[in-house]
Amino acid sequence: MSGRWGLWALVVGLLAGCADRERASTADGRLTATPAGIDFQRVAVFDGREAQVTLRNVGRARITVDEVWVEGPDGTYLASFTHEGPHSLLPGSECGLKVRFAPLEPGALPATLVIHSDAKLEPILRIPLQGAGVDAWARVSPHKLDFGRIEADSSKTLGVRVENPTDMPVEVSTRLLGADQGEFAIEPVTLGPGETRELPLTFNPVKVGRKSVALAVTPCRGCADVPVHVAAEALDRAVVAEPTELDYGGVPIDKDKKLVSRIRNISTEPMQVTRLELEGRDVSFSHAINDFPLVLQPGEAREWELRYSPGHMGPAEDVAHYHVVSRRNPTTSVPLKGHGGAAELCISPVEHDFGARPLGSKTSIVVNVKNCGSANGGPLKISSMDFQPDPAGPSQFNHSPLPVPHTLGPGEEVNFKVFFEPTREGAATGALMLATNAFNAGVVRLDFKGLSERHAPCQLAVTPAALNFGTVPPRRGAILALKLQNVGTDLCPVKNIRLRDDGGGVFRMPGGELDGVVMYPNDWFAFQVAFNAPATGGSFLGTVQVEQGDPANPLVLVPLQAHSQEACLVPTPRFVDFGVARKDCPPAPRQVNYLNACSAPITVSDVRLGPGTTDVEFSLRSAPTPRPFTLQPGEAFSAEVEYFAQVSGMNVSPLFVDVGDLPQPLLVPLLGESSKRVEKTDTFVQQDGSKVDVLFVVDNTASMVEEQPRFVNALPDFVNTALTKNVDLRVAVTTTGIAPESNMCPGGADGGEAGRFFPVDGSRTRILNHRMPDLATRLQGNSQVGQCASVEQGFEAVRRALSEPLVSSADDPRTPMPNDGNAGFLRDEAALVVVFVGDEDDHSPDSVDTYVRFFQAKKGEFQPQRMTIYAIAPTGVACSTAGGEGTRYAEAATRTGGEVLSVCAPDYAPLLRNVANKAFSPQDRFPLSELPDPGSVSVRVNGTPATSGWSYEAATNTVVFSPSPSPGARVQISYRRACQ
Template sequence: MRTGLRGGRIIGLSLLTALLACHEPGNTRSVQAQAAVDADTLDFGDVPVGQWREKQVRLRNVGYVPFHALNALGLEGDPSYEVSFDGEERVMPGEEKLVHVRFHPLSEGPVEETVHVLTDANSGREHTVRVRGQGVPLPIDISPPVLDFETLEVDSERTLRLTISNPVDLPLTVTLEGAAADAFSADTLTVPPLSTREVQAKYLPRSLGDMRAQVKVKACGNCTPTVAELAGRSVPSAFVFEPEPVPFESIPVHERTQSYTRARNITWRPVTIMGLSTSDKSFTPLKSMQRQEVKPGEAVEVPLEFAARFSGPNTGTLTLGYESDKARQSQVVLDASGGRPTLAVAPAALDFGELPVGGKVGKTIRISNGGTTGNLIFRGVRGGGSADHFSVDVPLRGKQAYPWKAGTAWPALGVDDITIAPGTDAIDLTVYFEPKAEGTWQGTLVLMSDDKFTPERTIALTGRARSTGPCVYELKPWPVLDFGNVTPGRGAVLGFSFRNPGRAECAVKDIHLSNDAGGVFYMPGGKLAGGVLPYDTAFSAMIAFRPQAPGEYQGELRLTVNDPANPTVTLPLRGVSQDSCLVAAPAFVDFGPIRYDCSVGRRRTLISNQCAAPIDVRDFQIGAGTSNQYALMTNMALPRTLAPGEGFELEFSYERNVLGQHFSPFFVYATNEPSPLLVPLLAETNHEGLQLDRFIQGTNSQLDVLFVVANTTTMDTYQARLKAAIPGWLERARQAGVDVRVGVTSTGLAARASACGGVTAGGEGGRLVPVDGSRSRAISSAATTAAETVQANIDDVGLCHNLVQGLETMRQALSSPLATSADDPRTPLPNDGNLGFLRSTARLAVVVLSDEDDHSGFDAESYVQFLQAIKGTGMAHRTQLYALVPTDNRCTTAGPPGPRFSTVAQRTNGAVGSICQGDYGSFLDKLLQRADRPQADFTLGATPNGMAEMSVRVAGVKLPADQWTYDPAHNAVVFQPAAVPTPGQTIEVRYRSACPAPPPAP
């Protein structure tokens, strides 16, 4: 009854509550259970893989009656999250219950989850909370971060240790990766959670070289690893030798010499030398070194002796046996051949003899590499003793100078390293004696190099100085060396002479240009050290003027003489560069070297008007030069008016009765031109029988060819033969690697208007065809249509003229204004100049095709001299004329065989062929034979009187007689293939000559 009563009371209360609720709805809602959470999103941010982070969701009772928290769980079941609370629990009004959410990322990247919270509350029965977090790389401690096994022998091993600490409750995996991973191994593949492991890493190389690998440790498959570097180097043996090979000096047979090498242990562990042996009994170790320990990085000296048992090179092997992880050996080559780089100097002493105080004389020593393998490094010089009375010039390799290092000064001079190869390579060093006081002076010159045995060589320097009276001298020209006018872009050479007319000797030194006007003036032979001139002796030297732009230029030559009161002598230099209507062809008159007892022919030049208007020549004269050896042999009334293109030839003689070089300017004055045109006069008189021919080697495989084709009415057959030969000839040029440039002009000098049409009426006057520029006029053999274009240009020559003046049209084509201008100013036609045809570096061949001889009027020798001068001084061998002309009666031609074309061809070392031959291809191939390689044959200027006194020098070095021959049939020096001079080198041939026969009368 009591239990039922209690139950009835409860039911009654419920009914009462229900009844009250029916009548008061607002009050009923206020006593319902209400649940709420404090967040609908949880963000854990970045958490390293394997680490834990926790956040809470607060479940609160915001109503007035209790409810029960029934459950909390992750709906997506991601193992990276744990959700928990303390089980089912009653939550009273105003209380809260914590739902624990823990984040434990198992991989890198974003991880999301949904937490579901369930209650029995009337309101807020279910709640959903979005949860997110980012798994990021786990920092793992690996110590050390780099494990260097250093150097060890191949097929040996070394073990080192590293420590890996695992800070999380996930296992860590350990892998080895990298290019040389096979050479490394580790004894640990997994590091358990929350532990530290010592990992033994082993390096066992099976091949040689530097090797790299990585230990990579990570907490999951896609996790970013923490990396430790593994490094090792494998070598064939523990020792390297310094030097290697071991060099021995060259010694006579039966003598002995000693050398050494250092054996350095380059591995990580100490090793023990067990013994030394050699492969040849000529080599003997001087120490046994048995059981000697060598620590890592330590070097021990190994002395050796070589006993020369036979002549010539001798090599052997030193074997060093040692113990490391096992018995091993190292070997080094023993070289007793003397082939290593060796500083060689000749001569070993310099005696400058006796000079007057204030004089200067130089002698050259040659520095070479006496070895046979490897370059020697030359590093500079040092002076000692009475060094104030001596000096040194810059080192030279041929013409290439190596300046002394900035900031150094005699007597200690350094250079940036100069390498000297074995064999013929060498450095020349000129040493000067320039005494400042009377007495006997001795000094030393020390040459420094990287020669291991003899890094320094000492040259003894001796000289004596005497007092002398002040120099009395005569300097010509005086008071100025005047070049007159030289047009821009061209050059001219004159010179000076210094003579001692007094009784006291003259000591002259330091002859140089103290002002070269920015390089416009220069000495072609370079500065001169000086010398001593006894009474009534002289010397001379060239000075060149090459202006590139219009203007007036001033320079200065300076030298020093033994005159204490006036030691410095200067000669002003003056030159003007401006365009001129006057032009000389050739631009200089060169008699060349001549024996004083031989006759000499006269030389000519053509002075013409290259402008479109007449010009008055009002005067000409030989100006102040070094002597009065020249004379003008042409008588002409002045002033003389020259029409456009008109000219006159001047002829000069040379007396040849004063020994030495002679330079004189010839000036041509024209109205309205403020400065006279310069034509240099050049010659050299030698002693009886002594001849010196100079040549300069040119560029090979470049050939400019000017075809001068007769345009007379009988030339149709011969022009057709030339056209037929062109394609095959150009193809053979391409196969031979010869870069050919072709131009074509006619033998028509003046127009023949009554019979010839076209813009020139048959009178091209040296202009390349087609004169109107309707197709290419200077044709490169590289052009795909080269043959067709040349053939078309030969067609343009035509068949209408009646006068062959091929030598003069050739001279006009190759001289100013045509050769130097895009437009001929003397004609109304535009762009009819020949600029772009001639290349300064190319050989030049003129090919004349004519069925009769030349009628130009001027002597054939004038055209020979023009062609010999066109490439400049010393380059006459670079230009030839080839003539296809009547030579016999094999066919009927417009004229009989004549001397003019043939003479010029023979005098320029070209060739003469019959115009009657059916195929011109073989004749044209003669041009290619001289152009497809560096020139090996050089025709002499006189006939040698035997071979006994002939010598040949290239770049100043005398060549052995087995490197050249003399060809009497062609009067030429011919170089052997291995000795052919290279482009730019100077060739000098000295010989005793016979006087030539007098030149034929014009």
């Protein structure tokens, strides 16, 4: 009732206002107030209630009300005029006031309304005020709301609890603040006495991310805001896959691989997953999962295995779909990919026991790593390779360098060494860890162990004490050797045998550095050191180092010395290899031929053997005497050396020739190996006949009147056979003449071609090939060499033709004839066929063995099948035009797998066709390097034993195939060596 009364009084006051009239000067006004007192009764704290007060002038004079105020609790009451003034009242007029009661605290709050006027008798009018404050405002809880993390496009509602503990109604209002307030919604409410309600705050995220928002709750009219902190985040998706993609990499066709697919609920709400299915792009992917439907609790993760079993080679793809009850993301998809065919690791050994080793030794084991995956399986990558630390101290194991990452294609392999270098007594272990991308081996552990023992200091003898290579022509090389022998009574470990100084790159160790050897008393071994003379020549020094197990003298240094310059004296061969011999049957002596290749005489002062590994093993059997002697231009001499083969192992000594124009002697290395082994294997690779260099050596003596025309007439058949077989052919002609005989001889050399190709004067093209038109006619022209010489030296002619300086020079510097060199004929990649044509046997100065070895060396010391000799010469069948028997030609042909055809035949065309067919076809005759014991010969072709299709021909010491092995076939002929 009091509230309604106050409102009515306010309306009346506003309508009436305050009058302002002339005031009588002799009368006084009197002011009254209605009501005389106000009881606001109970009002909620922070709420308010107003009442109207009417002031009336009941006197006889005008009254001016100056001001009004309330005396009482600060801030609780407020009094004010309802009219702006001036507040003058004529007798009988009224003026309105309003008083507002707004309690700031609970309890009785009395006060007095004071009205001041200019009345003379009663200027102050007091009106009592009464009211009680009531603690009537809503309690708000909680003060923080956390919506957690939910998917965008979803909805979540949390409640704000508001409670009215009083018996009065409370009006609660709300406001949202912050940049993201638009994604939240809440309504205000009025609480009745004692009522409790929850105000629903709804989060409807649209954008992904954390939200910036706060809720302000006003718990009553006029109350200060109560802040409620709101935390919320919107996610793009609630269920995520870990990892987001499954890449199986390469997997072999006959294998399968399983990977774990995990899904996680990253939201704070439970999420239902109904099923998992594969899209079905490739049947190579599969699963056997029956766990659905399921509910993922907040933060929960579940995982399953998905399998890839490649059903085909090459790439494969599919997609796994997890179906989720979600408006925004109804599926969580996981791409799957793999590759049929993979890199696979094969490694051996995976463990090794080095056994007991002396302190200071170095022992190695070779570890083989191979990518044994399928051809399209991709590369194998070794990403790291390290020994684990040894808790006992510095590691006693290490490995040879292998740059990582190291990649191996399918089928490729790599070897590296693991070393045991004991530095302290006792047992030692080491673990080498390899990290790879192999299908079956991500990390591989290789275990090694050993035991180290202490021994007496080494007593090592080095022979020779220094290596002197003498003189080696530029761009040539030579090999000598050092011998290490344990002359003590205890084990002697040596290691890290290597070049300490390679002389600027000219010295090297052909067998590679030696990691370590443990020698028993009186044991010895030898290793080779090579000198490669640079094109510029010069003098060079170097050093070989040997570390030995002797703390007082741990390092042995062996000096190296070499000189290089062009030399007039040309040795053939440039080294002599006696091969593997037996003590009970040393090899036959060998010859070295020395030719003066210059245009001036030279003086040879000595021929001698220098210091070697074992000086008693080689001997100079013969050499020209007396010495010194002079060698004219084009003259030659031979030195014969023998090897006794009495000291087991490799033996090397230098054969030196002291020449007046050289500061150091000319070197020809002598090599031999003595072995108790009687078994030997000769290995051949079948030629394909696609590239062949053919040299015809035609007898140009006077007796060739009948034979030369037959040979010339038969050449077209030879050429046609070659062209029919599509041979990449080079062909040249020289004569058996060495010394000039008569200016009646054609070609410009007076019958003394001495290995130069005919015609020496260049009147016709001297080196022919299969692309030239009229090849047969050109070859016929070059083969008409005349009949004016007197001595047949076919072997010597070929040796000179294929020797420096002729073989590599366009011009022979020793002769006045221009452009008479043989450069451009001999190709490294081509087979070499030499065909001798003559009516008398060869009369060259050196042995057949010397020449054959020289010819074979032109195509590789261990590839004799690439050089074949044929001859149209006298055989055992006598005829009127043949001068004796061609025994030297026959021996050379037999040793190289060729044949000798009778010079007595009336028509050479069938003979030359036969030569061409054999020379340009796969080889069917394989000469053995040594004589076998009868019945000991066995044959393997490409690693498979061959029990038929071949026979051993004792007369020629040759294995003959029928049919021939296919081109490229690897032929191994094993036998027990007979003592010759």
